[in-house]
Amino acid sequence: MTSTWRRLSDRLAGKTEPEPLWADGIPDHISVPIREWLWDVLQSYGMTAPVAVRLKLPSRILESRDPNAALAHLDDRANPMLRLDVIDATLGCLQQALQRAPAYQRQAALSAIRQLEGILREGDSAFTVSQDYGGLERRIDETLHASYDKAVESGASKAQAAAEHLRAAFSEVYGIHPDPSAAYSRAIKAVEAVANPLFLPNSPEPTLGAVRSTLEQGRNKYEMVIADRRGAPANIDAVVAMISLLWHGQRDRHEGGPTSAPVSQEAAEAAVHASAVLVQWISTGAIRKK
Template sequence: MTSKWRRLTDRLTGKTEPEPLWTEGVPDHLDVPIREWLYDVLSHYDMAQPVAVRLKLPSRILKARDPYAELAVLDDPKNPMLRLEVIDATLGCVQQALQGAAWQHIQTAASYVRQLEGILREGDSAFTVSEDGSGLERRMDETLHATYDKAVEAGASKADTAANHLRAAFTEAYGIKPDPSAAYSRAIKAVEAVANPLFLPNAPEPTLGKVRAHLDQGRHKYEMVIADKTGAPADIDAIVAIVSLLWHGQRDRHEGGPTSAPVTLEAAETAVHTAAILVHWISSDSIRKK
C-alpha cells in the first residue's frame, strides 16, 4: 500500500495521480528516518556483527568506535542498493534471532517493522517489508497483491506446500535481489501442489506438463463454474491455455535446446501471478468434473 496523502497544492489543483515510487536506494528525504531506525534496531538487538558478516562488509565497520552508527549511514556510490541491503539483512537477522523468543520481544520487533513500513510507505519507496517481516521486497500493485493473498489462502486450504511455494515464488520475484529462475520454478511447484493430487492422483511422477496433457485430452470431462455465452458451464479451454502458457514459458528448465533461454524478471513476475490465478481456481473448485 502506498501513501494516500496528497500535497496541499495537488489537492487544490485536483491532481490525483500517485507520486512516483523511488525505485533505487534510499532517497535523501528518507535518509534521516532510515538512519535513525537502523541505529535503534541494530543497537537494541546488538546486530552489528551478524549484519556485517551476512553482507560480507569490510572489517573497518566492526572496528569502528560505534559500529551501529557506521552501518546506519553506510553508503556506496557504486552500489546504490547497499543501504537497502543493510535494512534487509537487519530484518533477517532480527527475525532469526527471535525464533522461539518470548511474546513481548516478538511484539517489540513487530513494532519496529510497522515503523519501518510506515517510513517506506509515506516516503513513496518502491520497497516494502515482506509479509513475514524477514526482509524487503519490491512493492506490488495493491490489486495484484490482493489476488496473490487470496491465492495463498486458497492454496493453503488444499495443501500447505502450495502456499509455501507461492510465497517463495513471490519473494524470489520481488525481493531486492530477484532470482527469476527460482521464482518461475517455485510458481510451477505451487500449481503442481494443488493440481497433481486432483488431476493425477495415481501418477507415480506427476508434473504440470502431465496435468496439461491430461486436461487437454480430457476437455470433455471437465467444465468451469463460470458460464459461457449460452448460459451453460464454460469449457476448460482457458485453463488448458493458461497451464500451457506457464509450462512452456519456463525456457530454462532444460539446457542445450534450440529454444532454451534464461528466464527474465518480467517472465518470472508473470509466472508468479499466473500461478496465483491457477492455484486459486483449482483450490476453490472453479474447475470441476462434469
Template sequence: MTSKWRRLTDRLAGKTEPEPLWQEGVPDHLDVPIRDWLYEVLRTYDMAVPVAVRLKLPSKILKSRDPYAELATLEDSKNPMLRLEVIDAVLGCVEQALQGASWHHRQTAASYARQLEGILREGGVAFAVSEDGSGLERRMDETLHATYDKAVEAGASRVETAADHLRAAFSEAYGIRPDPSAAYSRAIKAVEAVANPLYLPNEAEPTLGKVRAHLDQGRHKYEMVIADRAGAPADIDAVVAMVSLLWHGQRDRHEGGPTSAPVTQEAAETAVHTAAILVHWISSGSIRRK
C-alpha cells in the first residue's frame, strides 16, 4: 500500500496520479528517519555483529567506537542498495533472534517493523516491510497484493506447503535481490501442492504438466462456479490456458533445447500472480466436478 496523501499544490492542481516510487536506495529526504530507526533497533537488539557478518562487511565497522552508528549511516556510491540491504539484514536478524521469544518481545519488534513501513510508505520508497517483518520486498499494487493474500489464505487452508511455496515465490520475485528462476520454480510448486493431490491422487510422480494434460483431456468432467454468457457454469478453458501458460513458460527448466532461455523478471512476476490465482481457485472450489 502506498501513501494516498498529496501535497497541497498537487491537490489544488487536481493531480490524482501517484508520484513515482523511489526505486533504488534510500532517498535523501529519508536519510535522517532511516538513520535514527536503524540506530535504535541495532542498539536495542545488539545486532551490529550479526548484521555485519550476514552482509560480509569490512571489519573496520565493528572495530569502530560506535558500530551501531557506522551501520546506521553506511553508504557505498558503488552500491546504492547497500542501505536497504542493511535494513533488510536488520529485520532478518531480529526476526531470527526472537524465534521462541515472549509475546511482549515479539510485539515490540513488530512495532518497530510497522514504524519502518510507515517511513518507507510515506517517503515513497519502492520497497516495503514484508508481512512477517523478516525483511524487505518490492512494493506491490494493492489489488495484486490482495489477490496474493487471498491465495495464501486459501492455500494454507488446503495444503500448508502451497502457502509456503507461494510466500517463497513472492519473496524471490519481489525481494531486494530478485531470483526470477527460483520465483518461477516456487510458483509452479505452489500450484502442484494443491493440484496434484486433487487431480492426480494415484500418480506416482505427479507434475503440473500432468495436471495440465488431465484437465485438458477431461474438460467435459469439470466446470467453473462462475457462469458463462448463457448463464450456465463456465467451462474450464481459462484454467487449462493458465496452467499451460505457467507450465510452458518456464523456459529454464531444461538446458540445451532450442527454446531454452533464462526466466526474466517480468515472466517471474507474471508466474507468481498466475500461480496465486490458480491456488486460490483450486483451493476454494472454484473448479468443480460436474
C-alpha cells in the first residue's frame, strides 16, 4: 500500500490514482532518511561487521575511519539494488542478534524497524519490511497479503510444514532477489503438506500429482461447502482444475523433456497464491466427503 497522503496540487486537481511505486533501488527523495536510519542502526547495534561479512563487501568498508558511515553511505549507480541489499542484510543480522537480547532492546529495535517501514511507505517504495522483520520483500496489496496470511494460519492448524512452506514461498517470490523456481516448488510442498495426509493417508510416496489423480477418479466421493446454482453442494471440479494447473505448470521439475522450461516470475506468483487458496480450503474443510 502506498502513502495515503497527497500533495495539495494533486488534491486540487482531483487526482485519485495512486502514486507509482519506485522499484529501482532507493529513490533519491528517501536517500538521506535511509542513510541516517542505516547509520543509527548499524552504530547502535554493532551491525556493520556482520552485514559487511554477510554481503562479502570489500575490506575498505571496515578499514575506513568510520565503518558505520562508510556502510550507510555505500552506493553504486551500476547496481541500484546494493543499498536494498544492505538494508535487507541489516534487518537479517538485527533479527538474528535480537533473539538473544533483553526485552527492552528488542522493543527499541522494533521501533526502529517500524520507522524504516514508514520511510519506505511514505516514499512509495516498491519494497517493505517483511512480517517477520528479518528482511525486505516486494510490496503487495494489503488485502491480498492479509488473505495469504489467513491461509498460512489455516495451514498451520493442520500441518506446521504447510505454514512454513507458504511463508518460504512468499519470501522467495516477493524477496528483493526473487527465485521463481524455488517459490513454485515450495508452493507445491505447501499443498502436499495438507493434502497428502487427507487424501493419500496410506501412500508410501504421496505427491500432489497422486492427489490430483485420486480426486479426479473419485469426484463423486467429495463435495464443496460452496453451493452450486441449484443450491446443492458444488462438485470438486474447481479443486481438481486448480491442483492440475499447479501440478502441470511446474515445467522445470524435470529437465530434458520437450516442454521443460524455466518458471517465470509471473507463473510463480500465480502458483504461490493458488497454493494459498488450496491450503486454506483443505485445512478448513471446504472440501469434504459426501
